[in-house]
Amino acid sequence: MVCYSANGNTFLLVDNTEKKISDDEKPVFVRNHAGDLDGVIFVEKVNEEFFMDYYNRDGSTAAFCGNGARAFSQYLIDRGWIKDEEFSFFSRAGEIKVIVEDGVWVRMPRLSEKREMTVNGYNGYFVIVGVPHFVVEVENVDKINTEKLGRDLRNKTNANVDFYQVIEDALKVRTYERGVERETKACGTGVTAVFVVHKDKSGLNEVKIHVPGGTLFVKEKSGEIFLKGEVRRCSEE
Missing domain, CATH: 3.10.310.10 (Diaminopimelate Epimerase; Chain A, domain 1)
Known part of the structure; x- marks a missing residue:
């Protein structure tokens, strides 16, 4: 587990690629570990694609979090799991495109x-x-x-x-x-x-x-x- 800050928006990132924490266990895990942070992000893989599973600090889920997605992207880069200047991952809001160009640009969900x-x-x-x-x-x-x-x-x-x-x-x-x-x-x-x-x-x-x-x-x-x-x-x- 590691904490990332995206302009002061703080998240606990948890490597859950081996699915050691089940979906049923996540809300309790979040409430026990979020502390004063804004949210918890579970880093997972679904069909060999990276998946960002985001939870608010109260244990509720959200379809998407923009700053969380930037933190998630930087985490993948820092771990050496992603080395491309353009890549995508998935979230509850669908596919998220990332461009690394003088920083990390994350494509936001479309206006609905x-x-x-x-x-x-x-x-x-x-x-x-x-x-x-x-x-x-x-x-x-x-x-x-x-x-x-x-x-x-x-x-x-x-x-x-x-x-x-x-x-x-x-x-x-x-x-x-x-x-x-x-x-x-x-x-x-x-x-x-x-x-x-x-x-x-x-x-x-x-x-x-x-x-x-x-x-x-x-x-x-x-x-x-x-x-x-x-x-x-x-x-x-």
Whole structure:
């Protein structure tokens, strides 16, 4: 087991390629070992293909985790299991494409739903990019009580909640994550959901996004959305 941080989004990666931990045992394992981390990723193989099985820290599963996918990709590279500049692995959200080019770019799940929604007087968008998000633009994201308001909106929408602000040539985002049940330092699907909303307003195909854990980069290329950011072993921080 080893801890990886993707812009402060922290995960325990568990080599389960020999399936020593069964699916029935995973939720209990996660609750016993996640500690203060954001999630646990089981590294597995299905039909000789690498498979990322992601669990939130509360033991619940999620179809996908963008920063988790970046950590998973870096783990495969660090173990020497992957040496190609382009490769794919699988998750509950399907096949995930990875491009190693000045960092690790992970292709995010396609947008499957986007609609306007108003909750408790907050106008935003309900967006599904692998997992659901409620995206709200605010004037000053630093003044938002993410823990209190985020938790309330999360319970009303059953989705992750993203608050974002446009600042010059970039965006600033804070996310309350479902399953983690708190604000996290970064959320890959969250910034992707924000990108989708902002792109429709601005027309930009690439954007830099500041999160509490650093800076992420999101771009659309040939109809596909890719995410890049910092990823490293926790012990190196």
